[in-house]
Amino acid sequence: MAVSDALLAAVPRSPSSGIKALARLGFAAIGVVYLLMGVLALLAALGQRQGARPDKEEAVQRLQEVPGGSVLLGLIAVGLLGYIVWRFTQAIRDTEGKGSGAKGLGTRLWFVASGLFYSGLALYAGRLALQGRAGKGGDAPQSLTAKVLGWPGGDWLILLVGVVVIGIGLFQVYRAFSGRFKSDVNASSLSATQQQVVYRAAQVGLTARSIVVALIGYFLVQAGQQSRAGAVGSTGEAFDLLAAMGPAALGAVAAGLIAYGLYMLVQAKYPVLRGI
Structure with missing residues (x-):
């Protein structure tokens, strides 16, 4: 599946499917980010990108180099925001049926934290899409x-x-x-x-x-x-440490992140979205 196809497949077709579409677009956006990050890390392990740090922001920035990069960056930004919306929906509406006990509230707070984790990257991708440049928040x-x-x-x-x-x-x-x-x-x-x-x-x-x-x-x-x-x-320093352990360690984790990115793209196509 092409990256653009995976993203565009999640675009809403009707207002009634808005939240589900946002969730799917979010899964796809995260998949693309991890896929690109894994590829960059793998290239670094193979000695092809010396001095380049394969973190999330660098991965998103690479989209500027492909045709229609601004559109893809915009979709990534909207997708990450969609993921945040979905995580907040899970927490507020308790779509997973976790309840209001201590354990349930802890899980629902985790949904919120999981969504907010991508807020900085969503803002970064949005600025790149609109302005063509954005300061990194390292x-x-x-x-x-x-x-x-x-x-x-x-x-x-x-x-x-x-x-x-x-x-x-x-x-x-x-x-x-x-x-x-x-x-x-x-x-x-x-x-x-x-x-x-x-x-x-x-x-x-x-x-x-x-x-x-x-x-x-x-x-x-x-x-x-x-x-x-x-x-x-952050992620960049983690890759630096893995690189210091040797190309095998960095390459193994890089391949794993590529696998995770592909898995998220599959989840975007075949999601399980409860309670909405």
């Missing part, structure tokens, strides 16, 4: 961390956040090998062989993504332990 995490470290007990709070982020990464591994992710794709239209390919891609992709998330959590732990905002890192 210093934002360090600036925020510096403020928190200035609070009483701020170093412990940053350390705690790092541990939580590592836990999120480990939970992604659990989702990958427990099979819980299978409920994210409506596989009724897929053959048994196709289902196996999709599920294996999801397992590999979720595992690779969990490594990147866990590394970001590790950076936060280091920042808390050292009381040093400069120790904080």
